[in-house]
Amino acid sequence: MLIALDQLNNSEIVLGELLTVVVVNSTNMVKDVLAGFKDAVGGRMEIYEDLIQSAVDTALKELDKKTKDLDYDGVIGVKISSPTVASGGAEVVDYGNGFHFKTNPNDRSISTFVNKSGA
Numbered sequence: 001m002l003i004a005l006d007q008l009n010n011s012e013i014v015l016g017e018l019l020t021v022v023v024v025n026s027t028n029m030v031k032d033v034l035a036g037f038k039d040a041v042g043g044r045m046e047i048y049e050d051l052i053q054s055a056v057d058t059a060l061k062e063l064d065k066k067t068k069d070l071d072y073d074g075v076i077g078v079k080i081s082s083p084t085v086a087s088g089g090a091e092v093v094d095y096g097n098g099f100h101f102k103t104n105p106n107d108r109s110i111s112t113f114v115n116k117s118g119a
Helices: 029-041 046-069
Strands: 013-026 074-080 084-086 089-101
Touching: 013 046, 013 074, 046 074, 046 084, 046 089
Parallel strands: none
Antiparallel strands: 013 089, 074 089, 084 089
């Protein structure tokens, strides 16, 4: 469960550690050259749009996988960095805090830091 909101209404959670994922996708040289021509004459650079969308999708899937691997119920406050496009590639960073739904209704703490990675 990936949630872009910074809080959940009517849900009590225990915050965990910051989870991050970095994805760098590359394009082939022929497509990169074609994008260069498009840049010179103007118009949409669909080659890079597809490259960035693929990197964002992959990063979100990887963040969801990391969440499950660390046994969190989800990630709250999911953010996607502004993708960086360089010649032939695109970088995307996704991040947010892992969380658990509270199981003890008497626990009134707002949040508790839980570091499952052992760092």
